[in-house]
Amino acid sequence: MGDILIKNGFIATIDKDRTVYKSGDMYIDDGKIVSIGKDVKAPRSPEYTMDAKNKVVMPGFVNVHTHLQQYFRGVYELIGDFYKVNLPLEGYRRPEDMEWLGLASCAEFIHGGSTTAMMIYTYPDGFAKAVEEAGNRMIIGADIEEVDLNRLKEGVYDYLPEKGEAAYKRAVDLHRNWHGKGLITTIMAPKAADLAVTETYLRCKEYAEEHGLNVTTHLSQSWREVQQVERLYGKTPPQHLHDLGILDEKLTGAHCTYATERDTQMIVESGMGILHCRSVRNPLTRWMDLGIPVGLGTDDYFHDMLQLLRENIAGQAARARAVGGSLGMLAGNRLTRRPSFYELLELATRKGAEVLGIDxxxxxxxxxxxxDLILIDMLNPFLTPTKDPLTSIVLYGTSSDIDTVIVDGRILKRDGALTTINTAEALLRGQERVEEIIERFFEENPEQRKNWHKMVPYME
Ligand SMILES: [Zn+2]
Structure with missing residues (x-):
């Protein structure tokens, strides 16, 4: 790995003091930032020198909650029912699909500047191989979900212990085989309190403690989850996990959309973090103001953090209007405060690293x-002229404006092209796998083929 000298960039460090060097330099050696500031000199002639004039240099994005779900694109948006389409379709993936889909996914992460992401997936082994090849930083978890997905679409929770056992074994194997390999670390990931049973949560916690791992789960994501946990335990999902001794600073929960006021207080006291994705219902700024560690995750069919920032701007503005109205805004109501553009950038970088415990x-x-950093080319008509480059990036930037991506001192994208992945091959092979997954689904659910035909315009 060669050393890199970056010269004359607009460096937004996103450190706690919000330090910016309008024309700054950075020297990177052995994967590490050695010096940063004005007139930085390399101790020897560096292997790479980058002129960053008219470029913004900033930390890479930390995407805190994702899944490998490309096969839902153009499906879920048109047919859309989480329990009738998403979850059943997941049952038709096979482990061997994952390497190509994984590589296609890594291509998306790197193109979009997500230098770190947390990925929760059923067959993580193939995905881990892809990450090793691609070179991005990843926290990977094997999700443990143990209900019959075909019955769940009829609203019936049928728990299958052998399915849970197999998933738990995959999680343990993932940790044994991949934790600490390259830039990969692992996490324990029981899927949600309605989809994994109490014993599974306790086992995951015990394993995590024994091996110094964190735990992540979906928490109060859907109303159906809340109702099922109430039926099973007479509690809300956060209360249930609290009583199991799992709600602590080692836990992150995705969504928390249906958390009650009492749940929120419990979350504050526990020190756990929230992985916020896009829900308009989530009181994002209130969580931040209460001191809950929060990060941003793309979660579903795209892994573009810049798009996610804008969805959050629109979503939180809509929420502020709906919840607070103009009176709420005038009173500075903390429930309805909108996040500033800079706060969103922090959530997508430093705060995301904090919630994952890698800051x-x-x-x-x-x-x-x-x-781990990205260079954004400002010399393009979508971003310049501007009085504030960071605001321009948050409001108008796209992944194609990111011309360089460096992870652990290694250049993974340069002049807009990926250096470790053959993008076209990864996407075309990924597409073949998607067709196969959907075909398997149709074979066992022939009535769905007709349904889809009506709704997906280009289906053969
Ligand atoms: Zn999720």
Whole structure:
């Protein structure tokens, strides 16, 4: 891995002091930021020198909650029912599909500047192989879900212990085989309190403690989950996990959309983090103001953090209007405060690293941290002229404006092209796998073929 000198960039460190160098330099060696500031000199002639004039240099995005779900694109948006389409379709994936889909997914992460992402997936082994090849930083979890997905679409929860056992074994194998390999670390990931049983949560917690891992889960994501947990345990999902001793600073929960006021207080006291994706219902700024660690995750069919920022701007503005109205805004009501553009950038970088517990390594550009960063070309008509480059990026930037992506000091995207992945091959092979997954689904659900025909315009 060669050393890199970056010269004359607009460096937004996103550190706690919000330090910016309008014309700054950075020297990277051995995967680490050695020096940053004005007139930085390399101790020797560097392997790569990058002129960053008219470029913004900032930390890579930390995408805190994702799944491999490309096969839902053009399906779920048209047919759309989480329990009738998403979950049943997941039952038709096979482990061997995952390497190509994984590589297609890594291509998306890297193109979009997500230098770190957390990926929760059923067959993570193939995905981990893809990550090793692609070179991005990943926290991977094997999701443990143990209900019969075909019955669930009829609203019936049928728990299958052998399915849970197999999933738990995949999680343990993932940890044994991949944790610490390259830039991969692992996490325990029982899927949700309605989809995994109490014993599974306890086992995951015990394994995590024994091996120094964190735990992540979907928490109060859907009304159906809340109702099922109430039926089973007479509690809300956060209360249930609290009583199991799992609600602590080692836990992150995705969504928390249906958390009650009492749940929220419990979350504050526990120190756990929330992985917020796009829900308009979520009181994002209230969580932030209460001191809950929060990060942003794309969650579903796209992994573009810039798009996610804009969805959050629109979503939180709509929420502020619906919940607070103009009176709420005038009173500075903390329930309805909109996040600033800069706060969103922080959530997508440093705060995301904090919620995942990796902020000592990544999330901001500071001496001693690992060199995970992106360069955004401002010399394009979508971003310039502007008085504030960071506002321009949040409001108008796209992944194609990101011309360079560096992870752990290694250049994974340069001049707009990926260096470790053959993008066209990864996408075409991924597409073949998607067709196969859907075909398997149709073979066992022939009535769906007709349904889909009516709704997906280009289906053969
Ligand atoms: Zn999710």
């Amino acid at each position: 000592e390594k990544v999330g901001s550009l500071e001496e001693g941290k690992r060199a």
